Amino acid sequence: MNRTIESGKTLLIDGPASASVVSGKVEVFGARLRNMRKIVVREGKRLPFAVKEKATFDISVGESTNVEEVDGDTIPSSWFQAFEELLNSQVKPFTAMVIGAVDSGKTSFCTFLINKLLNEGQKVAILDGDLGQSDIGPPCSVSYAFVTKPLTDLFGLRAKNAFFVGFTSPNRAINKVLEGLASSKQKILSNNPDFVIVNTDGWVEGEDAVKYKLQLAEKLNPNIILCIQQKDELASLLEALQKFRKMSVDSPSAIRQRSTEKRRSLRELGYIKYLRNAKVKTIPLSWLKIEEDELIGLGRNYGNMAQAGKIYSLLGMKPLHLAELCDKICIVIGKRRWIDSENIKKVEEITKKKVVVVHKGEEKGLLIALYDDERNFLGIGSLREIDYRRNVMKIYTPVSEKISIVTVGRVKLDENLKETPIFTEENQSDLTFENLF
Ligand SMILES: Nc1ncnc2c1ncn2[C@@H]1O[C@H](COP(=O)(O)OP(=O)(O)OP(=O)(O)O)[C@@H](O)[C@H]1O
Ligand SMILES: [Mg+2]
Incomplete structure (x- = not known):
């Protein structure tokens, strides 16, 4: 479909859609569009095409695409002021940290600042600290990239390096x-950027969020904190950030809010981006260092051999895997095996810890991060199987380099790379908060 828009107006396109400018001058978040270049608007996202000179668009629409023409520019004037503030700063490298609630426009504002700075010939890095709605690295990680040309969607970037958090x-x-974030910032600085733009997650309200964002600011020590305010949701956070230089900017009124479901499906695009062309690889467990925080103790064995023997006899069987974790004993047994609850109680009595029984196969789909022996991030994978008899791990991943370290996350993906609950016990505590992102 072709659409002609007068100068001074903005065409808002809600994905899934793609659009190209046939004639005229158009900008998206400060990136000037070249004629005929196809711009993709992902499902769940909205892009504002600001028409600087009468323009004709060629738009391909999907099922739920919405196209709307509005007067003026939907980029708030305070965003331009923030850009001027950065550009006029005498300090280099200059770090700007962006904070704001979910759906306040953080990613778009970062994109805008990056594009405007690139137009001025500056060397710009983006540090993405949003685990749930990460734009650059895989979901559940902190990542960074150097941006060399203006873009309409940061999702098009690949991480130069990432730090997997697993949540x-x-x-x-x-x-x-x-x-x-702190170690990523150090790595970025060693490449001499002019500007480091830090995006953060939308957890801004409540005591814990305030404490966390304050710690974050202290670690990163930004030259300025750019605060996107919708109403007064940042009030207590701004008070806590007293000692930092801050500037408030507006949240665009044209913003498109997303449901939890939409946020999850946007996140799933992030898994797909980093699992494209994946294959199943089989690696001996002895070649790997498995790092995992208190899930099933994959990287560990039961330290106390004598007690392990006692546990086997109390259980009346030798499980596939037995690990002692901080607050629990984890026992992995065969798919169709079963342990008498009385026997479990006996083990709990002698170990004074809670016993968690996991069936083989429940590890399938756990999200993992893969590193080389120097701890460089190689990519992500989804755990297919731990074969305790052959002592091998089967991983679904596109990574072809030699893998030395595997970090296990607290997210599980099904065959279609959709997020699915981990173990019942785990979900209880996860649900309330995870729904926010
Ligand atoms: N000025 C604008 N005009 C029109 N649409 C906008 C504008 N700014 C942002 N949007 C759209 O609104 C939606 C939310 O913005 P954005 O993704 O930047 O917010 P966010 O704070 O990063 O959200 P999240 O918490 O999910 O990371 C996006 O689809 C974005 O493209
Ligand atoms: Mg965002």
Whole structure:
């Protein structure tokens, strides 16, 4: 479908759609569009095509595409002021941290700043600290990239490096997120950027969120914190960030809010991006260092051999795997095996820990991150199977380099790369918060 729009107006396109400019001058978040270049608007996303000179668009629509013409520019004037503030700064490298609630426009604002700075010939890096709605690296990770040309969607970038956290929300892994962002910033700085734009997650309300964002600011020590305000949702956070230089910018009124479902399906696009061309690889467990926080103790064995023997006799069987974790004993048994609850109680009595029984096969689909022996991020994978008899791990991944370290996340994907509950016990505590992102 062709559509002609007068100068000074904006065409809002809600994906799934693609559009190209046949004639005229058009910008998306400060990126000037070349004629005939196809721009994809992903499902769940909206792109504002600001018409600078009367333009004709060729638009391909999907089932739920919506196209709307509005007067003026939907980019708030405060976004332009923030850009000027950055450009006029004398400090290099200059770090700007963007904060705001979910759906406030954080990603779009980062995209806008990056494009405008690139138009001025600046060297710009983006550090993506949003685990649940990550734009650059795979979901559940913190990542960064150097941007060399203006773009309409940061999703088109590939991470130069990533730090896998393993959760979709920061509240259960605050220290890991802090560590990941701080170490990523150091790596970025060693490449001498002019600007580092830091995007953050939308967890801004409540005591814990405020504490976490304050820690984040202290770790990253940004030259400015750019705060996207909708109403007064940032009030307590801004008070806590007193000692930092801050600038408030508006949340665009044309923003498109997304449901939890939409956020999940957008996240799934992130898994697909990093699992494209994946194949199943079989790797001996002895070649790998498995890092995992208290899930089933994959990387561990039961330390106390004598007690392990006692546990076997109490259970009346030798399980496939037995691991002692911080607060529990994890026992992996065959798919069709079963353990008498009385025997479990006896084990709990002697170990003074809760016993969790996991059936073989339940590990299938766990999201994992893969690193080389120098801890460079190679990519992600989905765990297919741990074969305890052959002592091998089967991984579905596109990574072809030699894998030395495997980190197991707290997210499980089904065959269609859709998020699915992990173990029943795990879900209980996960649900309330994860729904936010
Ligand atoms: N100025 C604008 N005009 C029109 N649409 C916009 C504008 N700014 C943002 N949007 C759209 O609104 C939606 C939400 O914006 P964005 O993704 O930038 O928010 P966010 O705060 O990063 O959200 P999340 O919390 O999911 O990461 C997106 O589809 C985006 O393209
Ligand atoms: Mg975002």
